[in-house]
Every structure is written in C-alpha cells, then in structure tokens.
Amino acid sequence: MKLSGIESGWAMAALSAMFPGSPETGLEGIAAMDVSGYLDDVMRTRPFRAVLGLRVAVWLVALAPPFVLGRVATIVGLAHPERERLLDGLLAHRTYSVRMLVMLLKTFGALLYAGDDRVRARLRPARLRPLIALRLRGSPR
C-alpha cells in the first residue's frame, strides 16, 4: 500500500514546507532526508487506520489550495511561503477532521525530522545559544 509517485511528491512538498531547515543555524531541512523510504516504512508497518489517515491527509493538503488560498493549483504548484500559509490554515481549520488529518501528517514528519541524528546532535543542551529575538508572524486563531 505504498504511496504512489504523485502522492509521494505531494507529501514531500507538504513536509518540506513544514520542516524547511534553518539557514541561520545551518540545520538541514527534511528534504535532505530519505522521506520516501520513511513513508514506505510507515505505510508498511503502521496500522491500517493510521496508514489510511496518512493517505487521506496527503490528498487533503495536495488539493486544498483552491479552498484555502483561492489558488487553482496543487500544493506542488505553490511557492514555499504559500505552502506554509496553506498548512497553517489547515492546522487551524474549523473542521475537526481536517485539523486532525494534517496534524497526523505533521506528527509523522516530526518523528522523522527530529529523530534524525544530525538534527538531534544540534539540539543537545551543550550547544545552548543565547536567545535571539523571535520574529514570529501573527499567530493564526
């Protein structure tokens, strides 16, 4: 029940928007990792309902741009900032199942990204740096 090529492309577009890496610290994004191998493993080893949910989530983020941003495109056709805006909107969506499905995708992405040895190495307390000012956008409500 592997993701098809087109589904993998959508998943990669969404996950690389979620976990883009940090130019300030030199931390690589999820795109530098083996995302397709990871997703194959998820689809092979996780329970049916989780796998089904993940697949629906991929289709949801792929086809959401017309409904959330008013753009006739799939997520692949969006520029990076628009992808972030799309995903932020879906995570705060008024429909519970939409929020939960996108959260499921984020959860699987986070398990891969933050579980990576290179990422973990950068997070160790020994590497503490002084806090720089947070430059955060207005938080979605």
Added chain:
Amino acid sequence: MKPPAAPAPSAPSAPFPDDALPAGAVVEGDRLEADCEDAYDYVVVGSGAGGAVAAHVLATSGASVAIVEEGPWVHTRDFGERVYDAFRVLFRDAGMQVIEGRSYIPILQGRCVGGSTVVNSAIAHRTPEDVLDDWAGMDLGGGLGGVVTAKTLEPHFDALERELSAHAVSDDALGDNDRRFLDEATMHGLLGRRTRRYEHGCRGSGRCFTGCPNAAKQGMSVTYVPWSLALGARIYTSCRVERVVIEGGRATGVLARAAGAPGRGERVIKLHARHGVVVAASAVQTPNLLRRSGLRARALGEHFQCHPGYGLGALFDDAVRASAAGAGRMGATQGAEITSLRRTDRVKFETLALQPELAAVRMPGVGHDWMRRFDRYASFAQWAMVLRAEAEGTVRSAWGGGDKVRWTPSPVDMDRAVKGVARLARMMFEAGAREVWPGLHGVPTAIRSVDEVSAIERMPREPRAFSFLSTHLFGGARMGTDPRASVVGTDFQTHEAARLYVVDSSVFPTNLGVNPQHSIMAMSRLAATRIVAGGRARNRAA
C-alpha cells in the same frame, strides 16, 4: 524469596537483569516451530504491572507459573533513542491506538514484556484514601466488602517500595524545568514535590518513554519478570491469548496463538492451569478477552474511565532542559508534580521532559516559525495537566477483532480541563516563560503574556478543541459484590467463572486522580497473596 539485587548503576558493563535469563525460561512465539501444549499451576495473562507482580508472588509460593505476553521481549540493550522505532516495537498499535468519542484521544499502552511499565515514568503513588473510601461506599452490592482498604494494601505498598526502590527524584536527575515548576508551586502555596518513582540509579537521560537504556527504571522487564523466571516460571512472548478455557464453570487454561517461526505459519499454544488463570491484560484488553472467553456479565466493558492528559508547551529565555548531572542530560522524564489540587479541582500538574520528536509535534505552526522555535529546544519546557474525569465510557470488540473504546469527557470535565490549563499557563508565565503554546483550537497558537491567558478561560468547553492523550485507563471489569453491577468479586475471581482472576486496573471501580501503576501492583500483590492462601486452604481440605 528476596528478589535479586539490581545491578549497580556505576557499573555500565555489568549485565542488565534482562541479559542473562534461565535456559528455557523464554518461549518466543515468533520462533515456534510447532504447536505446543503444557501444564502449570497458574497461567498469568500479561506481563505488565499487574501480571508480573502476580506471577512473582505465585512463583515465590512454589507454584509453577506461565506468563503469556502478547508482545516481544525488547531487552535493555536494544532500546533505541528514536521515538518512531520505539512506537513500532514497544507500543500497542504502534502508538496509534485511540479512544473514540466526541474527539479522538490517543491512548498509549506498552505491548511488550513489562507492558506499560517499559514506557512510563514508573511513578509510585499509593491509592488515595478518599478514593478507597469512595469505593467502599459505592453501590456495588456492599462496596468492596472491606477487602481493598488502606490497611489491607499497606503491607503490599511497603513491599513494592522496598523491592523496587521507590524514592523521590534525586538532585542529579532533577532538571531545571522541574526546579522552576517546584518554585512556582511554592509561590502559589501548592504542594509541589519531587516525583516519587521506582528507580535505581536514574541518570536523567529523559528516555523513560522509549525504554530506560540503563535499566535504572524498575520496570517489570528488569524486575519481577526476570525474578519470576529465576524462581522457575516460564514466559511465552509474542503470544496472543485468544481465550481463557472455561470448563464446568471453572477456568482451566488458555488458548493462545503466535506467528510462529518465519515460513512455518501460525502456531497454537495450549496452556493448562491446574489452579487458576490470572488475567492482567489491561483495562482495554481484559474486558474483551473475558468476552471472547464467554463471559456475559452486564457490567463487562462498562464503566471505563481514564485520566485525559494535556501538555502545555512553553519557551523560556534560557535553558530549561539541563539536569544537574550535566550537559546532554535532560533530567528525569517526569521530575516534579503538584497533587494538592486533586480533590478540589480534580487535576494533577506535572513536568514532562519530552524527547525531540515529541517536542517537535507539540511546537506550534509549520515552516520557518516552527524551525525558530525548534532551534530553541533546550529552552522548551512542557508542563502537563492530568484530569480525574468523571465521565464513563465503554470497551467493546471492534470489527476484525481489535478493541473499540468509546469515551467522551462530560461538560463538567471540560470545564475543569479549561480551568486547569489556564492555571498552568499562568504559572508558566510567572515562572519566566517567554511564550506559551496552548495548542487549543480557537485560542492563539502562541500567547505572550499572562494577560492573554484569559483567551483560554473564555474558550468553549468543547472536547474537539483539545488534543488530549491518555495513558491511565480504568474499569471495564470492575470489582464488587453484586454480580449485576460488577464483573469481578472481592476475591478477584470473576462472578461467572471460578478460578478466573483479574488483577489489573480493569477491576478498579473508578479512576484515581494519580498515576495508577503503584495501585495496580499493590492490588495485584494483594490478590495473588490471597490466591496463594486460597490454594493452600483447598489443598488442606483435599
């Protein structure tokens, strides 16, 4: 028999208790070449807090004991750091099990030798006396008949605490996050204290949820299970008990299935029990196992309760993840708690040291905002609320043979949850948080001052606005003297089948408001002690 001493924490090369096990004591279901059949005095279903303790008491009495565990034995040396891998090998449904109701609530249960004790924080709370008083007064056909009381449980709590080294988190394992939490509790006049846990030489790795890599946490896979095997017990791993065999109104054994050796197909395991079957499969699996075994009690699968938990993330200006043990150590996974609001507000507050993957899920947003926050993981703290919810739910069999748990918090529960989260957010700001992440639908994803906490207080009391998670599960086969209102009698035997005992939290008439492992273990120890005494009495009579 006194349990063997745990390995000294200062000797990393010393074998872990699960390294060298008696020859022939472990039968691995996924390597079985043929069906097997054997007979024991007792067959214990489940190797978690309830099953392992019962097995040890029974084995200590000289009885022959088989433990049947659905999951594999994952040894200390094989515990990895990655949450993704741990979910797959240690957790039921790879960590994707949920309660269904108005919202979905993930429930995390261990599915391996040691059960949930492998993946929890080994917190040791005695059953609160007011809860025991409530049980005694419940309409269960005369309460619990004076069998489960503070007095009857006390010697068992004492023994468990002695054998498993229960004590408060040490200075070395206390994280900076815990210290701030305790300071804040003091400022609010709340009873904050270091968490009391079963551990022997905790090094503050913060990896309780993925299996302690040092065997410092005294989970069942490094204590009562190997101690039972040393006394002659045998464990069947990766074997799922399909049903308890009941003949002539009496439990006489279990029928289990295993995947078998690769290429050899499924294997059947028949274990005969001369004196009884002890079920400790958890509040979710036990009711369904009893149902598959032919029990039809009206209360079976009813009165399910849980403690929904909710974590609040926050970012501080400086590091909160270091422990006194030094850089690179996060501190105890759960190092500090406030229990003084349990009766008044029905909440318990506690600290959580989340591994990077779990913190990553908890951090709000996506993209570059998310990255900026994640880059400050060392300054990230999570404080959590555990709610003693009043609502009750059900446990049923799902289509295809799985488990279906239905439960929705009541409006009163939701009101308490909202107030609890708001209080916790306020405390985090007062402790110096730069921003707090409520994670609640309809509330800003990040709030930056204590004045903004009012947004939480104003939010609708809607379960779907929360992302609860639960690990404390109760009921479904509750205890009582009235067979119409309960499943298990005060002798821990089911009303319907003799010598079929239940010794896990499914027998609890209600939830507790504190972590249940200690209560499960003490109840199991009490039950097993009585089973042994009953067996001796029967032998004398014979």
